[in-house]
Structure formats: structure tokens, C-alpha cells
Amino acid sequence: MQKEKKTSGSTSTLFEKLFVEPDIEKFLETNSDDLQVLPFHEYLSSITKEKGLIPEQVIKNSGIERTYGHQIYNGTRNPSREKIIQLAFGLRITLSETQKLLTIGNRNLLYPRLKRDAIIVFCINHQKDFYETQSLLQSQKLTLLGDK
Amino acid sequence: MTDALLAEFLASFDDSQYPSDFLEKYELLECLANNEIGETLLIKDRQTGEYFVAKCYIEESYLSKSPEGEVLKVLDHQGVPRYVGEYKNEKMLCVVRSFTEGKPLDRLVREKALSQCQSIQIAVQLCEILTYLHNQNPPVIHRDIKPQNIIVAEDGKITLIDFGISRTFNESSREDTVCFGTRKYAAPEQYGFSQTDSRADIFSLGVLLLWLLTGSVEIQDVSKLIPNRRLAKIIAKCSAFAPNDRYKNAVQVRDALTGRSKRRKIIAMVVAVLLIISAAAFLFRPSGSLYQQITGIRFKEPLIEQAVRLTLDKTNNEQLTEQDLDSIVSIFIFGDKAAGDADTFNIYANDFVYNGGNVLQGDITDLSDLKKLENLRSVSIDYQLIMDVTPLAGLSKLESVDLRHNPVEDISPLSGMPSLTNLCLFGTNVSDLTSLSTCPRLTMVDVGGTLVTSTSAFDGLNAMQSLVIRKAPLQSLENIESHEMLKTMYLSETQLLDLSPLLQLPNLQTVEISQDMQSAVESLDGQNEFELVYQ
Numbered sequence: 001m002q003k004e005k006k007t008s009g010s011t012s013t014l015f016e017k018l019f020v021e022p023d024i025e026k027f028l029e030t031n032s033d034d035l036q037v038l039p040f041h042e043y044l045s046s047i048t049k050e051k052g053l054i055p056e057q058v059i060k061n062s063g064i065e066r067t068y069g070h071q072i073y074n075g076t077r078n079p080s081r082e083k084i085i086q087l088a089f090g091l092r093i094t095l096s097e098t099q100k101l102l103t104i105g106n107r108n109l110l111y112p113r114l115k116r117d118a119i120i121v122f123c124i125n126h127q128k129d130f131y132e133t134q135s136l137l138q139s140q141k142l143t144l145l146g147d148k
Numbered sequence: 149m150t151d152a153l154l155a156e157f158l159a160s161f162d163d164s165q166y167p168s169d170f171l172e173k174y175e176l177l178e179c180l181a182n183n184e185i186g187e188t189l190l191i192k193d194r195q196t197g198e199y200f201v202a203k204c205y206i207e208e209s210y211l212s213k214s215p216e217g218e219v220l221k222v223l224d225h226q227g228v229p230r231y232v233g234e235y236k237n238e239k240m241l242c243v244v245r246s247f248t249e250g251k252p253l254d255r256l257v258r259e260k261a262l263s264q265c266q267s268i269q270i271a272v273q274l275c276e277i278l279t280y281l282h283n284q285n286p287p288v289i290h291r292d293i294k295p296q297n298i299i300v301a302e303d304g305k306i307t308l309i310d311f312g313i314s315r316t317f318n319e320s321s322r323e324d325t326v327c328f329g330t331r332k333y334a335a336p337e338q339y340g341f342s343q344t345d346s347r348a349d350i351f352s353l354g355v356l357l358l359w360l361l362t363g364s365v366e367i368q369d370v371s372k373l374i375p376n377r378r379l380a381k382i383i384a385k386c387s388a389f390a391p392n393d394r395y396k397n398a399v400q401v402r403d404a405l406t407g408r409s410k411r412r413k414i415i416a417m418v419v420a421v422l423l424i425i426s427a428a429a430f431l432f433r434p435s436g437s438l439y440q441q442i443t444g445i446r447f448k449e450p451l452i453e454q455a456v457r458l459t460l461d462k463t464n465n466e467q468l469t470e471q472d473l474d475s476i477v478s479i480f481i482f483g484d485k486a487a488g489d490a491d492t493f494n495i496y497a498n499d500f501v502y503n504g505g506n507v508l509q510g511d512i513t514d515l516s517d518l519k520k521l522e523n524l525r526s527v528s529i530d531y532q533l534i535m536d537v538t539p540l541a542g543l544s545k546l547e548s549v550d551l552r553h554n555p556v557e558d559i560s561p562l563s564g565m566p567s568l569t570n571l572c573l574f575g576t577n578v579s580d581l582t583s584l585s586t587c588p589r590l591t592m593v594d595v596g597g598t599l600v601t602s603t604s605a606f607d608g609l610n611a612m613q614s615l616v617i618r619k620a621p622l623q624s625l626e627n628i629e630s631h632e633m634l635k636t637m638y639l640s641e642t643q644l645l646d647l648s649p650l651l652q653l654p655n656l657q658t659v660e661i662s663q664d665m666q667s668a669v670e671s672l673d674g675q676n677e678f679e680l681v682y683q
């Protein structure tokens with residue numbers, strides 16, 4: 001049985017924690033209760049449901065190709081870090097939820113010391129959608145999500 | 149998003165801790181790891197779009213010179229990252245190296261456990277890399293061999309990364325001053341008992357192999373964890389507490405893992421005899437090949453050369469002589485993997501059969517290199533692009549030819565071979581073998597998965613004792629009685645409906661069929677004296 005989800009610290013507190021001390025090991029240790037071991041696609045489905053969404057909407061809002069997106073949902077594809085970040089925009093989730101999604105997907109966390117990641121974090125924190133984020137990355141001459 | 153908020157964010161963002169020329173050249177994409185010493189970043193060349201990895205050190209003692217950069221600068225091996233350059237300011241030193249596409253071994257195993265065969269393949273590759281590192285002058289000791297530091301590419305090739313705590317062995321130092329490594333994988337001497345030499349890496353290699361096979365790193369439990377006594381013994385010897393009790397070098401470990409060490413003595417004797425004969429022959433031959441003696445022998449097909457070198461245990465830098473080539477009696481290549489002996493070849497072949505995509509198709513089209521190997525008795529070159537077998541025609545000593553999974557159609561160049569006894573053509577496009585009626589000793593033939601449709605394809609092959617026709621579109625066994633020497637037949641996964649012609653084969657002992665051939669079995673009406681074995 002899954003552990004009950006611990007109430008996470010506020011997004012900004014986590015964000016600050018990451019800025020001040022971007023030690024990923026420490027982040028994982030401190031937030032270990034949140035990071036239950038679940039197959040990625042199962043967790044993705046559960047969070048999709050929790051947010052009152054359906055996969056079709058999430059995939060569309062993530063800018064992910066439809067077939068590919070469904071393959072992620074049914075577990076036949078392991079998404080890259082880029083795709084997970086795109087899904088985070090499709091799910092309109094918080095930064096801490098995004099970091100959790102990345103952790104369960106076995107990918108590296110967003111690291112706000114790097115400009116591209118910092119912009120992504122900024123957009124997540126300000127509820128920007130995938131296309132607004134792409135536009136901002138482009139204006140800063142940075143690699144677009146999914147282009148990596 | 150208000151422009152002001154965005155502008156404020158962009159204005160407040162500060163990445164001036166990174167060297168400015170580093171930021172100009174590269175976009176920083178992802179933090180792969182970080183600790184108090186610094187960060188490991190995935191970066192992208194802004195101009196070329198090429199990916200690299202940068203180690204960015206912030207720890208003061210690393211700012212002037214990083215151990216990893218110094219080590220990588222002198223190394224040049226496909227299993228080791230390539231040094232690209234360095235960037236520094238007063239706060240940070242960034243060492244850029246090549247990026248290897250693939251998955252760290254720990255993640256790969258977490259996603260799907262590896263088979264014993266795959267685990268051994270990884271260990272064998274690691275032995276090759278360690279041999280290269282330890283043969284440097286002075287030797288390079290990695291000192292942090294663990295799954296996280298081994299990247300496995302899609303084709304199964306590995307790269308050893310993170311030379312952050314590696315060091316060159318200094319004969320004059322009594323002990324290492326700094327204790328480094330990863331607990332459980334690090335040799336006892338890395339905890340400060342004495343200076344580490346290459347045997348520290350051998351220790352970690354043993355722990356790694358134990359982990360690959362069992363998921364455990366408890367080296368004291370090796371005999372309980374590994375039922376295969378030979379493997380357990382190899383791991384225990386790699387990871388013995390005292391360095392003197394371990395294998396002396398990675399070549400010995402590789403040989404033990406591939407079974408080569410056992411045969412080495414026998415082979416050495418055979419090679420010695422052959423060398424003496426070849427040397428005698430060389431003394432009495434015309435001097436026409438003096439040029440080759442000076443320049444070394446050249447090969448058209450790199451995989452064939454690799455197989456030759458593996459068989460001879462010669463590195464790419466060592467010259468091959470005609471005497472070397474004369475000593476070769478077998479050649480083994482499966483797909484993109486050359487092997488030095490039959491055991492290793494079988495590992496690759498089994499891997500192909502049971503694990504599918506781990507072995508890629510090889511690119512050999514031309515067999516003319518084999519003409520140089522006049523004493524060849526056995527050729528196993530599978531899963532290539534070979535269509536023309538004419539170069540084999542002159543190899544009069546050939547006893548065994550295995551060309552599985554090649555697009556060969558015409559095997560008539562093998563006709564008249566006096567010694568040919570075994571022929572394996574599984575998965576080729578062969579449909580007719582009658583030209584081999586002039587091979588008096590051809591007793592074992594495998595034409596499974598070929599285009600053979602009738603027994604007339606074997607007309608005149610009267611010495612056959614074992615015939616494999618699995619998965620071939622064979623319609624009938626009519627006239628099979630002319631092959632009265634047949635003892636064993638493999639007929640599984642064929643469409644045969646009538647097996648009664650087999651009743652006329654006086655020496656037939658065993659016939660292999662598949663479960664779905666039950667109606668064909670009924671055609672025997674219980675009169676068979678031979679045994680029916682189900683696949």
C-alpha cells in the first residue's frame with residue numbers, strides 16, 4: 001500500500017532550498033517520504049486523475065506527439081527528462097510536483113543554477129503553459145523543450 | 149506573465165560563477181550530479197549543437213588543476229571519455245570531456261536485470277579498458293569503479309567515466325594520502341592501508357561482477373550467492389583482501405572469464421609447434437613478402453583483423469607477421485563482435501538467440517582476408533553481409549564452415565573440399581547443396597531457415613550423418629532414403645505431413661520434431677525404431 005502523501009513545503013520554499021543549496025542528494029533525502037517507488041506511468045495516471053484531467057488533454061497541452069504520449073501513459077515508453085518536463089506543463093503542476101515526477105521517472109531534477117532550468121522553474125512557478133515557456137526559451141536563445 | 153516580473157527575474161539571474169568563455173561557448177543543459185567539490189553538467193556547444201560533459205570544480209584544491217583533466221588528457225581509448233578542454237576563473241575550473249550516449253549501468257539494471265552472459269560481457273569489456281589504463285606509463289588507476297560510472301550504449305559497448313579520483317601509480321609512494329572510493333566497491337587499501345595499484349581496480353571489478361550477477365555487493369558471501377563455482381572463484385580472487393592474492397592484471401581476469409586461461413597452455417604448445425613449422429617454412433621460402441614483414445599485414449575487413457588479433461592476443465599496435473597468421477586455425481565472429489575463442493563466440497551467439505538486439509549485424513562482405521590464414525580449419529563468421537564464399541575455395545584444410553545469418557546463395561565454391569565435415573548455413577538463402585557432393589567427409593549439415601524445399605537439394609551428399617532442416621520450407625521427405633548414413637535429423641518447425649520415408653533409413657537414431665507436428669508423427673504408425681524428440 002502506498003504511503004499517504006506528506007504535505008509538501010510550499011513551492012517557493014522548495015525553490016529557495018534548491019537555489020540556496022542545490023544538493024540533489026540532500027533534496028531527495030529530505031523529501032524521501034514524497035518519493036514513493038511507483039512505476040512512472042502509474043504515477044502519471046494517478047496525478048492526471050488527481051488533477052481532474054484526462055491523458056488526451058495532458059498530452060495535447062504538453063506539446064508531445066499523440067501516439068508517443070499514449071505510449072508514455074501505457075508504460076511502453078520511458079520518457080526522457082525533456083518529455084517529463086513537458087508533461088509537467090501539460091499537468092499544470094507545481095515545482096515540487098515536477099521534481100517528484102522527474103524523480104519517479106528516474107531523471108535529473110531541475111537545477112535553477114543553470115539558466116535554462118531556471119527559466120523553466122520560473123515558468124512553472126508562474127503557471128505559464130508549455131507554449132509560453134517555449135517562447136521565453138526561444139527569446140533567450142536557449143534550447144527549446146523537446147529539442148534536446 | 150508581466151514583462152516587469154520577467155525582466156526582474158532575468159536581471160536577477162546570476163550565473164557569473166561559471167567562467168565567461170565557458171558560458172559563451174556552451175549552453176548548460178542539465179545537472180547530472182553535484183556535491184561539495186563541484187557539479188557535473190550536460191552541456192551543448194552553441195555552434196555545433198554537439199553535447200559534452202563538464203566537470204565544474206568549486207573546491208579550492210581543484211581550481212589550479214583537476215585530477216580528471218590531467219588523466220583524460222593522456223588517454224585515447226574508445227572506452228574512456230575524450231578530453232576536450234578547460235575553462236577557468238577565480239571561482240571555478242570547468243573540464244570538458246566527450247559525452248557518451250547511453251545509460252549508467254545502475255539504471256540499466258534497475259530497468260531490467262542482465263543475463264549472466266550480458267554481465268560477463270560487460271566485465272570482459274571493463275577488463276579491456278582496465279588493461280589499457282593499467283598499461284599506461286605510469287599506470288592509471290581509476291579507483292572508483294562502480295555501476296554509476298559505467299555508461300552502456302545501445303549497442304552494448306561500455307564507457308568508463310568519472311576519473312575524478314583516479315591517479316597515476318607512483319612507485320615511490322608508500323601509501324595514498326587521501327582515502328577515496330565508494331564504500332563496498334573500494335579495495336581495503338583505498339582506506340589507507342597501503343598505496344593503491346592496479347589491483348585496487350581488480351578488487352572493484354570483482355564486486356561489480358558480483359553485483360551484476362546477484363544484486364549484492366557483500367563480497368564475503370560470494371560462495372553462497374553464486375552457484376557457479378568457477379565464477380564464484382573468479383570473483384573471490386578478484387576481490388581478495390590482500391592485493392597479492394588477487395589477479396595480477398585485468399588480462400588474467402578477462403582470460404578467466406572467457407575460459408581462455410584454461411586453454412592457454414594447450415594453445416601455447418600448439419602455437420609453438422606451428423611457429424616452429426612456419427619458421428622453418430619461412431626460411432626456405434622466396435623473399436617476396438619482405439615488404440609485409442616490415443609493414444605488417446593489412447586487412448580489408450576490420451572485424452576479421454580484430455578476430456585475428458584476439459585469437460593471437462595482440463593489441464592493435466602490435467604488428468602481425470605471416471608466422472602469426474599461419475598459427476591461426478580458427479576464426480570466430482558473430483555480428484559486430486569478434487571473438488578470440490569458441491567460448492566467447494558462443495556467448496555472443498547465445499546472446500543473439502536469447503536476448504535479441506544486443507548483438508548488431510556485422511558489416512563483413514569480403515572474405516578475401518581469410519586467404520592469408522592458410523591453416524584455417526574452422527571458420528565461424530555469422531550475421532554479416534556475405535554473399536560470395538569464393539575466397540574459402542583455396543583453404544584446403546577447412547573442416548568446419550559456419551556462415552549462419554548471411555545472405556549467401558551459392559555455396560558451390562566449397563565443392564571438392566577434401567576435409568570439410570561440418571557446414572552450418574542456418575538463415576542463409578541457400579536452396580541447393582548438390583555441388584557439395586564432391587566433399588567426401590561432409591557429415592554434418594545445417595540448412596535450417598534456408599530456402600531448401602526438397603530433399604533433392606542434398607543429392608549426392610552421401611556422407612551426411614546429421615541433418616538440420618528446422619524452419620525450412622521443406623514439403624516432403626521423398627527420396628531421403630538415399631542418405632542412408634543419417635543418424636540424426638532435426639525437422640522441427642517444418643510443414644512436413646508425412647514422416648514415413650524416414651522408416652527406410654537404417655541408421656537413423658533420433659529425430660527432433662515440434663509439438664505441432666503431431667499429425668506427421670501419426671504417419672509413422674508406430675513403426676519407428678528411432679527416437680522422436682520434441683523441441
